[in-house]
Structures are given as structure tokens and as C-alpha cells.
Amino acid sequence: MRIDVLTVLPGLFDCFLKEGVIGKAISSGKVEVKVHNIRDFTTDKHRVVDDVPYGGGPGMVLKPEPIFRAYDELTKEGEKPYVLLTEPWGEKFNQEMAVELSKKPRLMIICGRYEGVDERVKSLVDREVSIGDYVLTGGELPAMVIMDAVLRLIPGVLGNLESLRADSFSDRGLLGYPNYTRPAEFRGMKVPEVLLSGHHKKIESWRKEQSLRKTLERRPEIIENLKRKGLLTKEELE
Ligand SMILES: Nc1cc(-c2ccc3ccn(Cc4ccc(CN5CCCC5)cc4)c3c2)n[nH]1
Numbered sequence: 001m002r003i004d005v006l007t008v009l010p011g012l013f014d015c016f017l018k019e020g021v022i023g024k025a026i027s028s029g030k031v032e033v034k035v036h037n038i039r040d041f042t043t044d045k046h047r048v049v050d051d052v053p054y055g056g057g058p059g060m061v062l063k064p065e066p067i068f069r070a071y072d073e074l075t076k077e078g079e080k081p082y083v084l085l086t087e088p089w090g091e092k093f094n095q096e097m098a099v100e101l102s103k104k105p106r107l108m109i110i111c112g113r114y115e116g117v118d119e120r121v122k123s124l125v126d127r128e129v130s131i132g133d134y135v136l137t138g139g140e141l142p143a144m145v146i147m148d149a150v151l152r153l154i155p156g157v158l159g160n161l162e163s164l165r166a167d168s169f170s171d172r173g174l175l176g177y178p179n180y181t182r183p184a185e186f187r188g189m190k191v192p193e194v195l196l197s198g199h200h201k202k203i204e205s206w207r208k209e210q211s212l213r214k215t216l217e218r219r220p221e222i223i224e225n226l227k228r229k230g231l232l233t234k235e236e237l238e
Contacts, residue, residue, distance in 0.1 A: 004107075006038050007113075061118055062112055082126050083110065086131070114138075131146070177206075
């Protein structure tokens with residue numbers, strides 16, 4: 001997969017693209033992420049990217065021209081990207097959308113700043129995406145959240161497919177099961193016996209039961225949603 005990011009703050013992505021699983025996936029060439037400074041697509045001496053809003057109001061708005069120039073330049077050759085714009089009030093990002101986006105060969109993520117982008121930029125956009133009902137200072141963190149969730153689903157990125165298979169729960173939006181590691185007892189708190197038993201079938205069903213129970217307790221609507229979609233098996237429903 002290739003992802004092109006458009007932003008006025010490219011430096012925000014430096015650590016994200018170097019560290020951890022994402023950093024390895026990029027350095028190994030499994031995925032390609034290019035961050036572009038919108039300012040590099042201005043044509044005036046002062047490299048102006050923003051301007052005051054028509055109709056008045058606070059703050060500044062990102063001008064359409066530099067963003068359109070970047071889009072035109074980056075889509076001259078190769079596959080047309082699926083274009084995301086991060087917004088406070090876009091479609092709520094979730095695991096289902098992450099799975100869908102992970103299947104696209106090429107993404108472009110436009111990151112707004114200030115009070116947002118000129119409305120005409122949305123004529124380039126396939127999906128306006130929000131990572132939650134709270135207002136951040138710009139679209140870069142949402143872009144990193146989206147890239148993190150999407151890139152980890154690309155085959156080979158996580159390396160240990162096993163942990164991806166374990167995600168079959170979280171891929172359905174179910175909450176995770178409890179995790180433990182050594183020591184078997186710590187400050188009087190013991191690891192559940194079943195996890196020390198080495199009985200893989202029992203461990204798997206214990207984890208599934210924990211995940212369903214936690215989801216039912218904290219997010220019953222997820223269970224209802226899965227029932228409606230027929231994504232819960234008969235034994236899972238018992
Ligand atoms: N999930 C999530 C995503 C974001 C996000 C994404 C992109 C941008 C670009 C700029 N901002 C800051 C910002 C400040 C003020 C307003 C409210 N103004 C009122 C009148 C016009 C707009 C909106 C937006 C972003 C925020 N936040 N949260």
C-alpha cells in the first residue's frame with residue numbers, strides 16, 4: 001500500500017514513521033508512506049497556505065490552490081488514491097473502516113489545520129473521517145491514528161500473523177481479553193489457572209468468553225450490532 005499525506009506540519013509525522021511496527025513496515029518496504037508539505041505547492045514568495053474566511057469569523061482557512069496543486073502533482077502517474085479528509089465531524093472511524101481502507105492499494109490523507117480546509121477541497125475527497133467527538137488542533141493526529149489502525153492490518157506488517165488472527169475479535173469490534181505475563185503471582189494477584197494449564201482449547205474459549213463478557217458489560221450495542229449482522233456464532237451467543 002502507498003499512502004500520501006498532505007499537511008502544513010510534516011514534522012509531526014517524523015517519529016510516527018520511524019518507530020515501532022509502522023517504522024519497520026516502512027523501512028522494510030512493506031508499505032510506502034510519503035508526507036508532503038502543502039507549503040511546497042505554493043507559488044508565491046511567502047509560500048502562503050491560508051487566508052481569512054469569507055463572511056468573517058475567527059481564525060484562518062487553508063487555501064484550495066496549494067492542496068489542488070499537490071493533488072494534481074501526486075496523481076499524475078499511478079493508481080488514483082482513495083482520498084480521506086480528517087474532520088471533527090466526519091464519519092466516525094472504527095475497525096470496520098480500518099479493514100475496508102486496508103484493502104485499498106493507495107490512500108491520500110489531507111490534514112487540515114487552523115479552522116479547516118476550503119470547502120472546495122472536499123471535491124477531491126472520498127471520505128471525511130473523524131476519530132472522535134472532540135476537536136483537535138488539526139488533522140495530523142487523526143491521520144496517524146488512521147494510518148496506524150490501517151497499516152497494522154496489511155499482511156506481513158505485524159509479522160506474527162497469530163496476533164492478527166487474535167484480532168478476529170477486535171476486527172468484529174469486540175473488546176479484548178485480559179493479558180498476563182510472568183510472574184504467575186504479583187503482589188497477591190494471581191494469573192488465572194486456565195492460562196497456566198497449557199490447554200489451548202480451554203484457553204481460547206476462556207478468552208472468547210472474557211471478550212464477550214467485557215463487551216456485553218461495557219459496550220452492549222456492539223453485541224447487538226453483531227447479532228443483527230449475524231456475525232456472532234450460536235455458541236458465542238450462549
Ligand atoms: N476527530 C477530530 C478531527 C479533528 C480535526 C481534524 C482536522 C482539523 C483541521 C482543523 N482542525 C481544528 C478545528 C478548529 C476549529 C473548528 C471549528 N470551526 C468552527 C467554524 C469552522 C471550523 C474545527 C476544526 C481540525 C480538527 N478534531 N477531532
